[in-house]
Amino acid sequence: MFWLTVRQYRMQLIVTAAVLAAIGVVLLVHSITTRNAMAGLSGDALDQVVGDRVALMHSLVTWLPAAPALVGLFWGAPLVAREIENGTHLLAWTQSVPRRRWLAVKVAVLAGAVTLCGLALGAIVTGWVGTFEGTPFAYKFSDYGIFAVSGVAAAGWWLFAFMLGTAAGALTRKLLPALVVTLAVFFVAVFVLFQLRENYAEPERIVAPAAQAATAQDADAMPVESNWVGPDGKEIAGAVEGCDGDASTYLACVQGKGYKGVTYVQPPDRYWRFQWTEAGILAAAAVLLGGVAYQRVSRRAL
Amino acid sequence: MTALTATGLGKRYRRSWALRDCSLAVPAGRVVALVGPNGAGKTTLLHLAVGLLRPTTGSVSVLGMPAGEALSRVAVLAQDKPLYDGFTVAEMLRFGRRLNPRWDHELAAKRIEELKIPLNRKVGKLSGGQQTQVALTVVLAKRPELLLLDEPLANLDPLARHDVMRGLMSAVADTGMTVLLSSHVVSDLENTCDYLVVLNGGRVQVSGDIEELLAGHRLLTGPADLADGVAARLTTVDDTRTDRQATMLIRGEPDALDPRWTARGVGLEELVLAYLRRPDSSTLPRPALASA
Numbered sequence: 001m002f003w004l005t006v007r008q009y010r011m012q013l014i015v016t017a018a019v020l021a022a023i024g025v026v027l028l029v030h031s032i033t034t035r036n037a038m039a040g041l042s043g044d045a046l047d048q049v050v051g052d053r054v055a056l057m058h059s060l061v062t063w064l065p066a067a068p069a070l071v072g073l074f075w076g077a078p079l080v081a082r083e084i085e086n087g088t089h090l091l092a093w094t095q096s097v098p099r100r101r102w103l104a105v106k107v108a109v110l111a112g113a114v115t116l117c118g119l120a121l122g123a124i125v126t127g128w129v130g131t132f133e134g135t136p137f138a139y140k141f142s143d144y145g146i147f148a149v150s151g152v153a154a155a156g157w158w159l160f161a162f163m164l165g166t167a168a169g170a171l172t173r174k175l176l177p178a179l180v181v182t183l184a185v186f187f188v189a190v191f192v193l194f195q196l197r198e199n200y201a202e203p204e205r206i207v208a209p210a211a212q213a214a215t216a217q218d219a220d221a222m223p224v225e226s227n228w229v230g231p232d233g234k235e236i237a238g239a240v241e242g243c244d245g246d247a248s249t250y251l252a253c254v255q256g257k258g259y260k261g262v263t264y265v266q267p268p269d270r271y272w273r274f275q276w277t278e279a280g281i282l283a284a285a286a287v288l289l290g291g292v293a294y295q296r297v298s299r300r301a302l
Numbered sequence: 303m304t305a306l307t308a309t310g311l312g313k314r315y316r317r318s319w320a321l322r323d324c325s326l327a328v329p330a331g332r333v334v335a336l337v338g339p340n341g342a343g344k345t346t347l348l349h350l351a352v353g354l355l356r357p358t359t360g361s362v363s364v365l366g367m368p369a370g371e372a373l374s375r376v377a378v379l380a381q382d383k384p385l386y387d388g389f390t391v392a393e394m395l396r397f398g399r400r401l402n403p404r405w406d407h408e409l410a411a412k413r414i415e416e417l418k419i420p421l422n423r424k425v426g427k428l429s430g431g432q433q434t435q436v437a438l439t440v441v442l443a444k445r446p447e448l449l450l451l452d453e454p455l456a457n458l459d460p461l462a463r464h465d466v467m468r469g470l471m472s473a474v475a476d477t478g479m480t481v482l483l484s485s486h487v488v489s490d491l492e493n494t495c496d497y498l499v500v501l502n503g504g505r506v507q508v509s510g511d512i513e514e515l516l517a518g519h520r521l522l523t524g525p526a527d528l529a530d531g532v533a534a535r536l537t538t539v540d541d542t543r544t545d546r547q548a549t550m551l552i553r554g555e556p557d558a559l560d561p562r563w564t565a566r567g568v569g570l571e572e573l574v575l576a577y578l579r580r581p582d583s584s585t586l587p588r589p590a591l592a593s594a
Contacts, residue, residue, distance in 0.1 A: 003400050007393065008386075091384040094352050095401035096374035096444070 001097060001105040009110060012075050016117055023060070023121070027128040030057055034131050050135045057128075064125065064149040068161035069186045071114055076165015077178040079106060080297060084173045100298045107166060107290060111159055118158030125150040141220045141268040144194045151275040156282030161186055163289040170296040189285075193278065198224045200277045203264035210255040222266035231258035303366070305330040305448045305480035306351055310360030313346050320346040322504040324360070328482060328497070330447075333474060335491040335512075336484040337574055338501035344484040345381060347501065348450045351482075352378045365447055374404060377446035381453045383437040387426030391436055394425055398440045410443035413469070431462030438466060442473050451483045455490050467494060488571040498570070500577050507577050508585045512570060515585070519573055522550045524563035532556075532563065539583045540576035551576040553585070 006013070034053045041049055080103075083089040093099045129140040129150060140146050148157055164185055169178040203224040208216035210228075217223070227235040243253035266274070306328040313321045321343035328334050336344050349355040350362050353370020362369045364376055385394055391414060399405045414421060417435050419428065425436060434454065441449060454470070455463045471494055474481055482499075485491055498515055500508035508515065519539070522532065529548035533541055537553040551573070556565050568576075577583055 001400065004397060007389070007397075086387075087380065087382050087384040088386060089384075090349075090354065090378070090380035090382075091386075091440075093354060094373065094376075094378045094380075095398070096403055097401050098370075098373060 001102065002109060005106050005109045009075070009113075013113065016071075016075075020117060020120055020124070023064075024124045026060065027057070027124055031128050031131040038135075047135060047137075050132055050137050054132065054137045061125070061128075061149070062145055064121070065145045065157070065190065067121070067149070068118075068157040069183060071117075071158050072161035072165035072168075072182040072186055073179050075110060075114060076162045076167075077169045077182050078175060079110070079166045079169055080293065081169030081173055081175045081178040085175050100294070103294060103297045107163075107293070111162060111286070111290075114158045114162040115155045118155030119152070121149060121158070122151050122154030125154065136219045139220055141266075141271045141274070142222045144197075147197070147271075147274070148190075148194070148278075151272065151279075153275050153278040153282070156279035156286075159286045160189070160282040160289075163286040163293070164189075167289040167292040167296075170293040193281065197274065197278065198222055198266060200274050201266060201270060204267055206263045206265060208261050208263070210251050210259055210261050212261070214261070216261070217263055217265045218268050220268040222268075224264040224266060226261065226263045228254060228259045229262045235262060303330045304328060305332075306362070306364050306482065308347070308350075308360065308362045311347075311350060311357055311362050312359035313343075313350060313355060314358040319358075319504050321350070321501075324501075324504070324506050326499060326506050326509055328480070328499070330365075330480050331478055332480055332497040333471075333495045334480070334482045334497040334499060335488075335495035336482055336499045336501060337488055337491065338484075338486065339578060340486055342486075342501040343504040344486075344501055345452055348378060348452050348482070348484060351450060352376055372448075374402065374444075375447045376450065377441035377444045377448075378450040379437055379441045379452060379454055381456065383434050383454075385425045385433060385437055385440075387424065389425050390422050391419055391425060391428070392421040394436055394440060395421075395443070398443055402444045404445045406443045406445050409445075410439050413439045413442070417469075431458055431465065434458060434462065434466055435469065438469060442470075445477070447479055449479055449481045451481065453484055453486070455485065455487070463490065470494075488574045492570050498574070500574060502578055502581050505581075507581065507583070508574075510585060515573060516568060516570065518553060519568045520552050520554075520556055520565045521568045521572065522548075522552055522556060522559070522563055522565050524548055524560065528560055528562070532559070540580050 030053070034050065037049050037053060038046060080089075083092055092102060125146065126140070129138055129146060132138040140150050147153060161182075165178065165182045168181040168185070169175070172178045172181060206216050207229060227237050228240050229235045240254045240257060240259055243250050243257070245253070304327045306326070308324050308326040311321060311324040311326075312319060324343070324347065336347070338344050346355065350357055351364050351369050352373070365372045386397070389397065395407070395410050395414070398410065399407055414436070417432070419432050419436065425433065428436065438454070451470075454466060458466060467490070470481070473479075483491060483495060496512050498508060498510060498512050499506060524532065524547070526543050526546050526548045529541070529543060529550070533550060536550070536556060539551040539553060541548065541550045543549075551568060556563075559565065
């Protein structure tokens with residue numbers, strides 16, 4: 001079964017490994033050259049250089065969170081759907097290996113491979129972001145996308161997308177609908193989880209004078225909510241009554257009335273805690289989806 | 303011992319029954335012809351027997367085990383002869399070896415060599431006849447005790463049909479396995495099968511040893527005006543009449559007949575066609591479940 005799985009996924013394995021290697025090389029080269037460019041610089045000059053260098057990779061890194069969708073499409077969806085569509089399930093499921101084991105081995109081997117690939121990507125991106133440590137561009141926590149493709153969350157997303165594709169294929173039993181379902185559900189999941197992320201822990205409350213309210217937190221902190229808190233200790237979400245005008249007059253007016261800025265944020269030192277939380281949620285979803293696929297393949301009359 | 307037993311077996315797809323109230327016992331060691339028109343339920347029966355489908359009603363067991371649990375002892379060649387098109391012939395054999403503990407690699411390699419099929423050719427690039435031979439090799443090398451073949455000769459030219467049949471028969475002679483072979487072309491099965499099952503409209507119509515069936519039927523030909531009297535005295539399966547002449551397939555030996563009647567033996571194809579024309583006729587007891 002191991003041989004069969006590897007043989008049938010030869011192309012996916014080769015292409016995925018090649019793409020990861022390419023991304024790794026590009027980001028590694030970028031990281032090394034950036035380090036060289038940063039040497040000896042400080043202050044605004046340093047920020048200027050790093051900002052330009054990061055912008056160079058922006059388009060590549062922005063798209064990385066969508067990579068798991070490809071894993072769902074090319075690894076997950078065909079697993080059951082293509083066999084049924086080509087009629088080869090009649091061949092695969094009538095050998096001496098029971099269907100349940102056929103699925104279990106395939107999913108175990110491929111899920112393992114996908115998870116390893118996700119971890120590799122996570123390590124690559126984590127290493128790359130590490131280059132900018134100490135500059136305002138080390139956004140591995142507050143940046144929705146980079147958070148999802150660094151650390152262990154990357155592996156969570158890859159595994160989730162693979163199992164999503166597999167379950168979709170087992171449910172639809174046709175490749176095209178399986179691809180559509182996989183894509184749709186994946187992007188819904190991205191949307192939901194990116195919104196949900198700030199709730200993984202109780203946020204920290206930072207009170208600062210009105211003028212400093214916007215810059216009181218760490219640059220890479222994840223902002224959750226910001227309000228005004230009055231002298232009476234009551235928080236208000238909207239504008240402070242009786243104040244308007246441009247930004248500086250407004251702030252002066254707010255401060256004059258005794259208001260302070262209160263920000264709820266997730267501090268960046270919660271990075272790993274959040275990483276494991278997100279990976280855990282995705283792994284749990286993957287297990288559920290695996291159960292759906294298993295149920296469909298082993299019980300369902302075809 | 304029976305190779306395949308079905309009891310009240312039925313399978314319903316969304317609206318219609320593909321197989322209904324099917325009770326059947328196929329003895330071991332036979333080469334069984336499963337005959338019926340397209341849509342008679344042959345494929346459904348075979349898929350139920352290997353556990354690819356679950357019955358809606360009743361049960362089916364193969365080699366004394368519930369369907370689907372005897373996978374290593376049963377092989378099935380599905381109608382479209384599914385193979386992995388991107389695999390080479392060698393990889394297809396490796397697939398068989400990896401997935402079957404009783405795999406006979408020597409047999410597989412020898413068969414492919416005798417057929418002069420190149421091992422490194424992609425399966426998708428082989429001719430239809432060669433693909434069928436590769437698929438047949440994969441099921442034979444599994445060394446099954448029961449081999450189920452679903453229309454193995456469909457889409458083959460006459461020469462390939464002959465080759466496939468000959469390969470199959472020599473394997474049967476070597477191993478003594480039970481073969482259940484479905485077809486809607488009776489002439490393919492004459493001379494190779496010794497047991498007949500006729501499936502029609504989802505029900506079993508005939509089931510029995512072919513020699514006994516042929517010996518137990520007679521074809522009567524005589525004047526049409528006497529036909530009613532003759533038909534009343536005998537068990538007729540099929541009765542076709544023109545203005546002057548009547549032809550009747552009857553079960554059993556006719557008693558003393560008017561000399562204007564002739565009785566002769568019947569061929570397999572005639573027998574099958576006669577039954578298929580008369581779905582109400584059956585060699586089996588009437589089903590107890592008359593109401594649906």
